[in-house]
Amino acid sequence: MTQEKTLKAFAKLGREMMSLATEENLRENEMLNPWFTREFSVFALESLSKMLHKKKLYEWAARYPHKKSGSRPKTIAVITAGNIPLVGFHDFMCVLVSGNNFLGKISHKDNYLFSKISELLIKIDPGFSEKITFTDEKPGTFDAIIATGSDNSANYFEYYFKKYPHIIRKNRNSVAVLTGDETEEDLKYLAKDVFLYFGKGCRNVSKIYLPEKYDFKQFEKPFSEYKHLMDHNKYINNFDYYKSIYLLNREEYYDAGNILLKKSSDLSSPISVLYYENYGDICNLADTFISIKDRLQCVISNSGKIPGAIGFGKAQQPEIDDYADGVDTMKFLSERI
Structure with missing residues (x-):
């Protein structure tokens, strides 16, 4: 053919x-x-x-x-x-x-x-x-x-x-970097990156990097567009399970209504949980991401200070040449086979 x-x-x-x-x-x-x-x-x-x-x-x-x-x-x-x-x-x-x-x-x-x-x-x-x-x-x-x-x-x-x-x-996992200057519209697009497919994709945001003293209440309204996920039996079972675990262990978390924000150095968060980590200098994050590049699928940010970052809302809408893990599948099939 x-x-x-x-x-x-x-x-x-x-x-x-x-x-x-x-x-x-x-x-x-x-x-x-x-x-x-x-x-x-x-x-x-x-x-x-x-x-x-x-x-x-x-x-x-x-x-x-x-x-x-x-x-x-x-x-x-x-x-x-x-x-x-x-x-x-x-x-x-x-x-x-x-x-x-x-x-x-x-x-x-x-x-x-x-x-x-x-x-x-x-x-x-x-x-x-x-x-x-x-x-x-x-x-x-x-x-x-x-x-x-x-x-x-x-x-x-x-x-x-x-x-x-x-x-x-x-x-692999995907992360987002926020500066605190995002509009409500930006956070609505971030919600897509977090909640689409219940967060089960490698391009879904499983962790966010935030400046110190970030106000979590900013997430509640834009994230509420996916409030209906709480009607899904499997999702709410995960939500209730992790919330009860954090309560029993007296671990700090923030309940945004339909997702739990939990401070962690890990990248891969469980379903219904979004990990976060605070940063001091956003420019240092670029070096952090280079050191863990083999564990990252994509980075989402509008800051302009993160090389290779894509805009909010685009994580689960890859272009035709956005190859998983950064490995050019067509080049492999054309040159190595």
């Missing part, structure tokens, strides 16, 4: 993506994984639809060499996480746009909408039926692998797949 045909099909997939947001699909997706609410599944589909804008897609693909006509496509195994809806789509797209065949072991927590997208792509161009395979078992015969999981599973992947060209992704 030529790259032109592949890109044309993905551009059309982007235009038709929202046709998958039917009541039946959204209901079934939530039944299979209660964390995948209708609201968040629709947001995931909308984000992918925007990513597949024709101009963006073609400009992105033009940066990389495509397989020569007649060359044998390689089979790329992809093992996905299941933390947020359609989290493995970007790898799926990269494998196919690079001219290779996709062998996917999709997390059982996230395989419903993924299969629907695959069916739609095959409907757009039946040639993809020979290029897309799913498996419930360990991938068998393949030429390279992309695997995403926890730190523990990543160690296993590193050992088990060491003889293959590979990209192995571990746990």
